[in-house]
Amino acid sequence: MKTISIIPVIRVLSWIVFLGLCIKAGAVLFTFTISLYNPPYAADLYQGLDLSILYSASRLDYIFLMAFAIILSSMQAFIFYFVVSIFEKLNLVRPFSEEIFLLISKISYFSLATGGIGLLAHQFADQLVKNGLVIGKAIDFWEGRDAFLFMGGVVLVIAQIFRRGIDLQVEHDLTV
Template structure:
């Protein structure tokens, strides 16, 4: 491979690690805030509120817990998806790119992206229903407003996974004939 391709691959690997770490921090912050708001350890004013649902917490703690859990779930699945992407770059061999491990990782990524989109769509509908019932849930929308993009991305990555599987089959046939 050319040095330019190797440089781009390494750059993308670093970027995927940065995004993964950022999403892990975001998810950890959500879990931390959720736990401390549930157990009233610190006053809410002293927390770094990535998701401020204090009004909802005062209105209904069960709905607060459910909505916060949905935000944690979406964030955690996004983080895990980027972990899988880092694994692709770690296992990628550009001289022989079609491997069973890479094919499996691409398929997993398509499924997790699809799950992020589905959970985001369900969360979006749920929060819309809560808003119609008078709950203040506008702050939570930032975690699943991009669900339609994830659904479309899942379709594209799924097609790429199928093409990759076919490439793996062709490479295996080619290896047998040589």
């Protein structure tokens, strides 16, 4: 009986998520850039995000808020780029390699950084709201900040376990 491997399915799903996040990051960057030269476009940014009131009140705050959105969207895309890279380099005969370890480590560091920047963005947005400025659905860009911090910690532990697997694999190769 032939077993069905889930790895090709996850590989395809990773590509789909990666491309979707790239499109999101590019769309946010594009609409932001257009809005800097045409202020009325600040009323209809990515997926109906309306920051025209913030743009009118403080262009600098608008730039900072959108910079957070662009950075966070881009970092999420980079995380999935590393996931896709793992599936491209994965060798199930010798799964423990330095290359895979480095990719897993990068995923953990980018996840921790995404969570940290998400916390900063949330604090910045809270301050804007306390000052009476309307930020609309911009809060959606850093909603998963806690999950990214947790994920980064878990993946960091997995990277350390993977490091130990590399050591054991090398030791096994030397004894054989």
